[in-house]
Amino acid sequence: MPLRLLLVRSIAAIFLATLALSTLLVFWRTYEKVEMDMSAALAAGQRAVANAADESDGITQPSWRLEHIVANFNGDRNVRATLQRADDSQLHSILTPPAHTVPPFLFNILAGPPHVATVDLPAALKSAGALRLETDAHNDVAGLWDDAKNLLFLLAIFASTCLLVLYFMLGRALRPLEELTHGFARIGNGDYRARVPIFTPRELAKLSAGFNDMAVRLTEMEYRNHRLHEQLETVQEEERIELARNLHDDVSPLLFSVDVDAMTIRELAQTKDYPAIVERAHAVRGAVAEMKRNVKAILGQLRPSGLHALGLASAIDNLVSYWKTRRPEIAYKINTPDRTWGPRVDGALYSIVRESLNNAVKHSRPSRIEISIEELYASGFLVARVTDDGAGFDANNASGGFGLIGMKERAVLLGGTLTVENRRDGPGVVVTARLPLPGEEEAEFVQGIAAQ
Numbered sequence: 479m480p481l482r483l484l485l486v487r488s489i490a491a492i493f494l495a496t497l498a499l500s501t502l503l504v505f506w507r508t509y510e511k512v513e514m515d516m517s518a519a520l521a522a523g524q525r526a527v528a529n530a531a532d533e534s535d536g537i538t539q540p541s542w543r544l545e546h547i548v549a550n551f552n553g554d555r556n557v558r559a560t561l562q563r564a565d566d567s568q569l570h571s572i573l574t575p576p577a578h579t580v581p582p583f584l585f586n587i588l589a590g591p592p593h594v595a596t597v598d599l600p601a602a603l604k605s606a607g608a609l610r611l612e613t614d615a616h617n618d619v620a621g622l623w624d625d626a627k628n629l630l631f632l633l634a635i636f637a638s639t640c641l642l643v644l645y646f647m648l649g650r651a652l653r654p655l656e657e658l659t660h661g662f663a664r665i666g667n668g669d670y671r672a673r674v675p676i677f678t679p680r681e682l683a684k685l686s687a688g689f690n691d692m693a694v695r696l697t698e699m700e701y702r703n704h705r706l707h708e709q710l711e712t713v714q715e716e717e718r719i720e721l722a723r724n725l726h727d728d729v730s731p732l733l734f735s736v737d738v739d740a741m742t743i744r745e746l747a748q749t750k751d752y753p754a755i756v757e758r759a760h761a762v763r764g765a766v767a768e769m770k771r772n773v774k775a776i777l778g779q780l781r782p783s784g785l786h787a788l789g790l791a792s793a794i795d796n797l798v799s800y801w802k803t804r805r806p807e808i809a810y811k812i813n814t815p816d817r818t819w820g821p822r823v824d825g826a827l828y829s830i831v832r833e834s835l836n837n838a839v840k841h842s843r844p845s846r847i848e849i850s851i852e853e854l855y856a857s858g859f860l861v862a863r864v865t866d867d868g869a870g871f872d873a874n875n876a877s878g879g880f881g882l883i884g885m886k887e888r889a890v891l892l893g894g895t896l897t898v899e900n901r902r903d904g905p906g907v908v909v910t911a912r913l914p915l916p917g918e919e920e921a922e923f924v925q926g927i928a929a930q
């Protein structure tokens with residue numbers, strides 16, 4: 479759940495609890511107030527009856543007098559008077575009807591049982607009947623409940639408004655966090671140019687400044703990485719020069735000695751000194767054998783031939799030309815873009831294509847071999863495929879060689895995968911290497927280096 483909603487939900491829960499507590503408090507206070515009002519109303523009623531009864535001295539018609547007293551209570555809000563006549567008939571005063579109706583369950587909670595009092599009448603009136611006063615809280619409860627309702631309604635409006643304002647304010651306050659999240663996502667995708675504005679709250683200002691510092695450092699590190707690549711290339715160049723020097727130093731003197739021995743043999747041939755000729759011939763063979771050893775050692779140190787100088791597409795063309803002269807019966811189709819993805823990726827692609835070609839020619843007698851390299855920007859992968867239409871791959875017949883292992887290792891080292899499987903659309907094998915495309919900046923950098 480988003481932080482914003484989580485905060486609003488917690489505060490709404492606090493408001494609801496406060497509202498529930500306020501309602502309980504209002505109920506309790508209303509109950510107390512009703513009780514007090516009823517007691518006061520009954521006491522006032524009793525005083526009114528007593529006063530009226532006092533004035534009834536000398537009255538000859540007591541029943542008429544009592545009826546008059548009951549009639550005085552007509553229109554009262556809280557007290558109902560009842561005259562119990564000697565002949566068992568009753569006369570009730572009429573209460574003012576309440577302005578609002580209160581649900582019965584609420585009335586039962588807010589009002590206690592009615593207060594009842596039988597009035598002690600003077601002897602002159604007693605013969606005409608008995609007078610009873612009884613409270614009725616409907617009017618009181620209706621008024622108080624109306625006030626309480628308004629109060630609770632206001633509280634609810636206040637709480638909702640507060641929540642709404644809070645929701646929008648939190649949205650504004652949390653926007654910096656959203657920007658930071660977006661920035662981190664860009665950094666995570668390798669885009670180190672991501673920066674965020676310095677936000678105003680002090681804590682967030684520190685956070686955004688820290689983020690920007692981190693992004694700057696990452697950019698510097700990436701730059702240093704590129705520089706290291708450059709230096710590596712220089713080191714490789716120096717290695718080549720060193721190899722050329724070795725070739726010169728280890729092979730040239732031997733060539734010279736062979737040359738000298740050849741001249742000596744010619745002279746010895748004129749004098750017909752056959753033992754000396756045989757000895758010289760042995761020396762020539764010895765020198766040639768040493769040359770072969772030296773050349774082999776030097777060749778062993780050489781990198782994939784001409785890849786850096788020619789570029790990947792041309793290097794692959796050379797590979798194919800090599801096989802065309804040796805296996806002219808095989809048709810080739812090449813689809814490789816003329817560009818570079820940096821020495822590491824180019825080197826891996828070259829080695830994978832070379833080994834796949836070797837395997838196809840060596841193990842399966844194909845009539846056609848297809849080589850393709852494709853950039854799939856949507857998935858961020860570079861896909862190289864070498865497809866043949868030969869005998870196909872037989873897992874039971876695998877030789878235990880190192881070619882497949884080497885290809886897989888190269889792909890995995892670059893964060894990719896390599897599969898070797900039989901084709902589904904016919905006989906033959908398809909080797910598929912999927913390597914992650916170098917990032918945009920890295921690619922630009924590599925293209926820049928390549929252009930120099």
Ligand SMILES: Nc1ncnc2c1ncn2[C@@H]1O[C@H](COP(=O)(O)OP(=O)(O)OP(=O)(O)O)[C@@H](O)[C@H]1O
Nearest residue numbers: 837838841842870871875876877879880881882907
């Ligand atoms: N294109 C192919 N068609 C048919 N079989 C293949 C193909 N590529 C590889 N294989 C099979 O896979 C096996 C393993 O290949 P791998 O390249 O690892 O070893 P190798 O070629 O035998 O030896 P090495 O490459 O070490 O000189 C091969 O022996 C062969 O049986």
Ligand SMILES: [Mg+2]
Nearest residue numbers: 837879881882
């Ligand atoms: Mg092989």
